[in-house]
Amino acid sequence: MGSILIKNGYIVTMNESLDTLYGDILIENDKIKKLESCIDSSEADVVISAKDKIVMPGFIQTHVHLCQTLFRNMANDLELMDWLNIIMPLESCHDSETAYISAKLAIAEMLRFGTTTINDMGTVGFADAAAQAVKDTGIRAQLGRTIMDSEWTPEYLRHDTEKGLQETEDFIKKWHNNPSCNITCGIPIRWVLNISDPSIIGVGEIARKYNIPIHTHANENIQECEVILQEKGMSTIEYFYKFGLMENKMQIAHCIWVSEQEKKIIKENNVSVLHCPSCNLKAASGIAPITEYLREGINISIGCDTAACNDNLDQFIEMKLAALMQKVNRGATSMPAQQTFALANIEGARALNLEKRIGSLEVGKQADIVILNRNLWSTPFHDHKIYSALIYSFNGRDVDTTIVNGKILVREGKVTGFDIHELVKDAEAAIKRVTERAIKKGLYRG
Numbered sequence: 264m265g266s267i268l269i270k271n272g273y274i275v276t277m278n279e280s281l282d283t284l285y286g287d288i289l290i291e292n293d294k295i296k297k298l299e300s301c302i303d304s305s306e307a308d309v310v311i312s313a314k315d316k317i318v319m320p321g322f323i324q325t326h327v328h329l330c331q332t333l334f335r336n337m338a339n340d341l342e343l344m345d346w347l348n349i350i351m352p353l354e355s356c357h358d359s360e361t362a363y364i365s366a367k368l369a370i371a372e373m374l375r376f377g378t379t380t381i382n383d384m385g386t387v388g389f390a391d392a393a394a395q396a397v398k399d400t401g402i403r404a405q406l407g408r409t410i411m412d413s414e415w416t417p418e419y420l421r422h423d424t425e426k427g428l429q430e431t432e433d434f435i436k437k438w439h440n441n442p443s444c445n446i447t448c449g450i451p452i453r454w455v456l457n458i459s460d461p462s463i464i465g466v467g468e469i470a471r472k473y474n475i476p477i478h479t480h481a482n483e484n485i486q487e488c489e490v491i492l493q494e495k496g497m498s499t500i501e502y503f504y505k506f507g508l509m510e511n512k513m514q515i516a517h518c519i520w521v522s523e524q525e526k527k528i529i530k531e532n533n534v535s536v537l538h539c540p541s542c543n544l545k546a547a548s549g550i551a552p553i554t555e556y557l558r559e560g561i562n563i564s565i566g567c568d569t570a571a572c573n574d575n576l577d578q579f580i581e582m583k584l585a586a587l588m589q590k591v592n593r594g595a596t597s598m599p600a601q602q603t604f605a606l607a608n609i610e611g612a613r614a615l616n617l618e619k620r621i622g623s624l625e626v627g628k629q630a631d632i633v634i635l636n637r638n639l640w641s642t643p644f645h646d647h648k649i650y651s652a653l654i655y656s657f658n659g660r661d662v663d664t665t666i667v668n669g670k671i672l673v674r675e676g677k678v679t680g681f682d683i684h685e686l687v688k689d690a691e692a693a694i695k696r697v698t699e700r701a702i703k704k705g706l707y708r709g
Contacts, residue, residue: 264292264293264669264670265292265308265309266289266290266291266292266296266306266307266308266309267289267290267307267308267309267310267311267630267666267669267671268287268288268289268290268302268304268306268307268309268310268311269287269288269289269290269311269313269318269632269634270287270302270304270310270311270312270313270314271285271286271287271312271313271314272285272286272287272288272313272314272316272317272318272634273285273313273316273317273318273646273649274286274288274298274318274319274624275317275318275319275320275624275649275653276298276320276623276624276625277319277320277604277605277608277609277622277623277624278623278624278625281601283646283649284300285300285646286298286299286300286301286302287299287300287301287302288302288318288624288630288632289302289306289307290307290630290632290666290669291669292669293629293630293668293669293670294627294628294629294630294669295624295625295626295627295628295629295630295632296626297626298624298625298626309671311634311664313634315637316634316635316636316637316663317634317635317637317649317653317657318624318632318633318634318635319608319624319632319633319634319635319653320379320608320609320621320622320623320624320631320632320633321377321378321379321380321608321621321631321632321633321665321666321667322373322376322377322378322379322380322578322607322608322611322633323378323379323380323381323564323607323608323611323612323614323615323617323621323622324373324378324380324381324382324565324566324567324576324578324611325381325382325514325535325537325564325565325566325611325614325615326382326384326478326514326516326537326539326566326567326568327369327373327381327382327383327384327566327567327568327569327576328383328384328568328569328570328571329365329366329369329370329381329383329393329396330354330357330362330365330366330385330386330389330393331350331354331365331569331570331571332365332366332368332369332372332569332570332571332576333353333361333364333365333368333690333693333694333697334350334353334354334570334571334694335570335571335574336574337349337350337353337571338350338571338572339574341546342484342486342546342547343483343484343486343487343546343548344484344486344487346546346572349707350569350571350572351417351420352417352419352701352704352706352707353697353698353701353706353707354386354420355387355417355419355420355701355706356697356698356700356701356704356706356707357386357388357389357697358389358696359389359391359392360392360693361693361694361696361697362386362388362389362392362393363389363392363393363395363396364686364689364690364693365690365693366383366392366393366396366397367396367399367400367681367686368686368687368690369570369576370396370397370400370402371400371678371681371683371686372570372575372576372577373402373567373576373578374400374402374665374667374672374673374678375659375662375665375673375676375678376576376577376578376579376659376660376662377578377579377633377635377659377662377665378402378576378578378665379402379403379621379631379632379633379665379666379667380402380403380404380405380611380612380615380617380621380631380667381402381403381404381405381566382404382405382449382478382514382537382566382614382615383404383405383406383407383451384409384451384453384478384480384516385406385407385408385409385451386408386409387408387409387411387420387422387427388422390406390407390408390409390430390434391434391437393406394406394434394437394438394444394446397444397445397446398443398444398446399681400672400680400681401445401667401668401670401672401680402445402667402672403445403446403621403629403631403667403668404445404446404447405446405447405448405449405476405478405615406434406438406446406447406448406449407431407434407435407448407449407450407451407478408427408430408431408434408450408451409451409452409453410427410428410431410450410451410452410453410457410458410462410466411427411453411457411458412424412427412457412458412459412462413456413457413458413459413462414459415456415457415494416456416457419704419706420457424459424461424462424465427462428462428465428466428469431450431466431469432469434448435448435450435469435473435475439473439475445667445668447475447615447617448473448475449475449476449477449478449514450466450469450470450475450476450477450478451477451478451479452466452477452478452479453479453480454479454480454499455479455481455491455495455499455502455503456490456491456494456495460506463503463506463508464506466508467506467507467508467510470508470510470511471510471511474511475511476511476512476513476514476615476616477503477508477509477511477513477514478513478514478516478537479499479503479513479514479515479516480499480515480516480517481498481499481500481503481515481516481517481518482498482499482500482517482518482519482520482521482525483516483517483519483520483543483546483548484519484520484546484548484549485520485549488520498522498525500515500518500521500525500528500529501524501525501528504528504532509528509532509533509534510532512533512534512535512616513532513534513535514534514535514537514614514615515529515534515535515536515537516536516537516539516566516568517536517537517538517539517543517548517551518536518551518556519543519548519549519550519551519552520549521552526555526556526559526561529556529561530559530560530561533562534561534562535561535562535563535564535613535614536551536553536556536561536562536563536564537564537565537566537614538551538553538563538564538565538566538581538585538606539565539566539567539568539573539581540565540581540584540585540588541567541568541572541573541575541580541581541584542567542568542569542572542573544584544588545572545573545574546572550588550589550591550592553585553588553589553598554589554592554593554597554598557602562610562613562614563606563610564606564607564610564611564613564614565578565581565582565585565606565607565611566581567580567581577658577659578607578659579653579657579658579659579661580658580659581607582603582604582606582607582653582654583654583655585598585603585606586598586599586600586603586654586655599650600650600651600653600654600655601650603650603654604650604653604654608622608623609622609623610622629668629669630666630667630668630669631666631667631668632664632665632666633662633664633665633666634662634663634664635657635661635662635663636661636662636663636676637661638661640656640657640658641656641657641661660676662676663675663676
């Protein structure tokens with residue numbers, strides 16, 4: 264794989280001491296070998312000048328929907344439940360190729376904007392397509408085959424219980440810690456009403472067998488909470504707790520409308536809350552009590568959720584909104600920039616049980632590194648105000664270089680390894696094919 268030297272950058276390490284320094288990083292194969300003030304250029308095969316640039320850990324997005332990227336801008340200005348009634352039928356009309364293109368399109372955007380690790384919610388029928396896109400692009404990911412087998416699930420998405428559980432385990436056997444790619448596995452559950460009780464029990468057994476986490480949504484919208492309470496007699500969080508699904512450090516997106524009892528369950532069971540500011544705002548779902556969670560020592564991380572609601576996958580936007588949303592509710596001193604920035608890297612690594620491997624720039628860790636250009640909108644630059652600059656001034660278009668596992672995947676603002684223009688053409692053809700199929704089945708009006 265060779266060696267890469269990043270030279271003369273301002274390095275934001277996000278290590279335990281939150282060290283920052285002007286210096287160099289030597290990458291050998293897939294790991295950081297040296298991080299020092301000056302490393303001789305002769306030690307590396309490739310030298311990247313980071314003079315007047317920022318060097319930081321790659322972003323870790325802990326909640327995304329790769330399969331929905333093709334549906335960008337197709338269901339705007341809607342309540343969550345109405346939005347679902349458009350997006351889920353479209354999702355059901357994927358084929359393997361369109362699911363692959365959707366995933367690759369999302370990954371290309373995220374790499375371009377500095378994301379190096381993702382946690383995907385998966386699909387019912389095309390999980391392998393997403394995994395292949397991850398393998399082909401080189402990004403790091405937690406993936407799984409999602410479960411949607413309940414009678415409450417529409418027929419166009421519903422699958423047999425045994426089939427779902429078998430395919431879930433088959434996917435784990437095929438992709439979890441596969442040496443050919445940067446994939447670990449989780450088990451995605453879309454929604455408590457989408458999964459039958461036998462599948463809940465089966466998923467718990469599989470999670471314990473392979474020691475992998477369960478990834479789901481909960482308590483996002485008031486209407487959703489009311490429907491679940493009526494159907495189950497308790498909340499999503501309480502229902503999954505009842506079945507023991509939190510034994511493997513569960514990952515729950517949203518958690519906006521939560522009771523004190525639910526907060527207690529989240530804290531006592533080491534649940535990670537996956538915060539998605541843009542989607543929560545756009546769907547008017549509410550503002551999650553993030554400052555309260557942090558005060559209780561609950562792990563919080565950030566994700567863009569889905570481009571079909573968020574309409575972009577830029578983690579810089581999510582960081583800024585995460586800070587601003589809390590300030591409206593809890594005052595201007597809440598969610599300081601340094602704390603907010605941590606949610607997008609080291610805390611994301613903790614959510615995925617990868618904090619010993621990624622999330623900070625330290626010797627021995629995987630080389631997941633992003634280099635930022637300083638531009639007009641980030642001038643003047645004050646190194647002692649670096650976190651404020653990163654949260655409030657920089658954006659995804661400032662990304663110059665993205666390195667994952669020691670491989671350069673974005674250089675000088677351009678994705679390497681595949682043709683972006685061809686990908687865009689493929690995406691335009693793919694969405695046409697999906698919508699035509701949905702219209703023919705009577706699932707979409709166009």
